[in-house]
Amino acid sequence: MPQQIPSRKVFWNISYHWILYLLLALLLAIFIYGLYRRIQLWRLGGSENRYDRIGQRLWGVVKFAIAQSQVLKELYPGLMHFAIFAGFVLLLIGTMTVSFDYDIWGLILRQPSFLIGNFYLYFSLVLDIAGVVVAIGLIIALFRRYIQRPSRLNNQIDDAIALVGLFAIIISGFFVEASRIAATQPPWEVWSPIGYALSGFFSGLSTQTVQWWHRMIWWIHLILAFAFIGYIPYSKLFHLFSTPTNIFFRSLQPKGQLTSIDIENTENFGVGQISDFTWKQLLDLDACTRCGRCQDNCPAYLSEKPLSPKKLILDLLAHLNRQGPQLLHQKNASPSNTEQSLVGSAVTADEIWACTTCRACMEACPVLIEHIQKIVDLRRHQVLMLSQFPKEVQPVLKNLTNNFNPWGIGFASRGDWADGFDVKTFSGEDSSEILYFVGCAGAFDDRYKKVAQAFVKILNAAGIKFGILGPEEKCCGDSARRIGEEYLFQTLAQENIATFQQYNVKKIVTTCPHGYNTFKHEYPKFNGHFEVIHATELIADLLKQGRIVLKNDFHQSIALHDSCYLGRYNDLYDQPREIIQHISGAKLLEMKRNRDRSFCCGAGGGRMWFEETIGRRINHLRVEQALETKPDAVGVSCPFCLTMFEDGIKDKGVQDSVKAYDLIEIVASLLEDKK
DSSP: OOOOOOBOOTTTTOSSTTHHHHHHHHHHHHHHHHHHHHHHHHTTSBOOOOOSOHHHHHHHIIIIIISOTTGGGSHHHHHHHHHHHHHHHHHHHHHHHHHIIIIIIITTTOOOOSSBHHHHHHHHHHHHHHHHHHHHHHHHHHHIIIIIOOTTOOOOHHHHHHHHHHHHHHHHHHHHHHHHHHHHOOTTGGGSHHHHHHGGGGTTSOHHHHHHHHHHHHHHHHHHHHHHHHHGGGSGGGHHHHHHHHHHTOOOSOTTOOOOOOGGGOSSOSOSSGGGSBHHHHHHHHHOOOOOHHHHHOHHHHTTOSOOHHHHHHHHHHHHHHHHHHHHHOSSSOHHHHOOOHHHHTBOHHHHHHOOOOOHHHHHOTTOOOHHHHHHHHHHIIIIISOOOOTTHHHHHHHHHHHSSTTOOOGGGTTGGGTTSSOOBOOSOSTTOEEEEOHHHHHHOHHHHHHHHHHHHHHHHTTOOEEBOGGGOOOOOHHHHHHTOHHHHHHHHHHHHHHHHHTTOOEEEESOHHHHHIIIIIGGGGTOOOEEEEHHHHHHHHHHHTSSOBOSOOOOEEEEOOOTTTTTTTOOOHHHHHHHHTSTTOEEEEOSSOGGGOOOOSOTTTGGGSOOOSSSOHHHHHHHHHHTTOOSEEEESOHHHHHHHHHHHHHTTOTTTOEEEEHHHHHHHTBOOOO
16 A cells, blocks of 8 residues: 655635635725724824835844844743744744645646645644644733733733634634544644644544534634734734834934924924824834833832823823824814814823933833833923923023023033133144033032042043033033923034034033933934043043053942933943942942843933922932942942932931942042052
8 A cells, every 4th residue: 555645635624615715805804994094093193204224124123023032021921922923923824835835836836735745744743833832822921911910911801802812713723633633534643743632532423523523613713813814903913013013113213312393494393182293103102012011110100100101102092093083084174173182181291291211111112112202292392382391390491591501500600610620621722632521410519510520530640631611511401302392402402512613522521421312312413423422431441441540449339320311322331330340349239120121310301300299209219229239339420310319318318328429439539640
């Protein structure tokens, strides 16, 4: 008897299989219509160019959507999601392969099936493994969502439908395979191990009965699978489409850069209504998977403020779903006359003003949603169009306008901090000369003046030629921009850039991460192109090169705090650590939330100038996290962070045992005189 070649007849035991093509066409039409409606809603937003650098965008889809690098940052939910995704993709490929084999290879090309022999055996084994992987992932997802119930997940009926529906598709598929094996009993059934194992359910039944069960389960499986396709655009599962699309159109600009407003040619500043967002910002709303990672890392939410980044996005999405269809039907009406204001109907003022712009939400988001730009745009509308903002904002903006610093101290005294120190005014005559941009804190805050003076000591010890602008220096504009006062920011930026260009500035060093980020990523939009370095970068290099040498008399443990604008915005994590490692006797202590998961001090996004009247103080939470390491000192690299830590340490009553320092101060105190 000739040996049978392993293979499988497509549509074995199935009559009227042409019906599936009608069902598929119907479900695809439903899918396409749902997709069309979502795209129409996105198009309510304004224009935005996200079509550049196609290769880089495609690579992002591979990295973030297919390889799921962001998802896997959290191992437990990451592996669960990856198992479902990877297994689902393999099953989809398998289904398409069968369709190609039958519909194209067989019917059109009239060639013998290629699903034969060893290829078919491996094919069957891989699909069984893929089905098991998906099933395990779904069981874990159900267990996590409905048994463990982490607070960041708000369960909706849509979640249950998606998970149970997918599980039913997988299980019914296995039973289709099992009934076919039970009826045909092929000698290679072990290559379909799950189907082979389940075929025992049909033992003892007649062949005709097994075939009846096979046909019944096959149609159930088909209807479930096709219903799943049609359901996608109307459910949470739409993220199967919106996530890779959102990732493809992600911002390729520097992380620390906000969009600019053309002040001269714009009538409506910021975002007041849903159609004021760009189409990409509306796509962002549909991309949200409600995973809650942003919420778990948001200092505002964790300190019991009204803001949850997840809730903000979902509330805006709900508003889009309510208002969008009406706007699509109002062909002759002006949306500005019919739309509701977002602040008050979709989000609250307390929500948008609670944000510290620390970027923890965006760092955690697996689908690359851009939360901060939306919040800043909402603030811009409140400030520039409605003049509605917290009471603390008005004096800050007035001080920045009149004296170019948030404290409102006379700008003529901006260089007084350097009296008695070897500091000269920047001339621009020597091309090797570096501009030390002192910043408002270094010039006017009594505590941070000591840091500026310490930095001068380091620069002089290293023999670096530098100068300051003195009274000609103005605030970089960071607080104004993130508060939403774009006009004031642009005024300060243009005046600073004019001064820099007047003195032929090539290189700028700052001690403030906010100034560093602003000069490096914001000013180029206004033709301000300079080499910008932060003090920690410079000091780390000086220590490596041996241009400064430190004494061996600092024997303290230092809990290091990663500044948001130094770390998450600019990826400067190693330099502060390298500095501590060069301090003989110092012990580096890492907090649980460190590097890209560092916890904000609470002062970013203009919050330095606000009172915290809701919930707990963010700096108290961060100080508690530092104290968990049992440090002698806390090391920071930012004037805002230094203020917040010193206040928090004092509030906790541990100022006698724990001190807060800028790393610059520690290095300057240990400088060894060169002989």
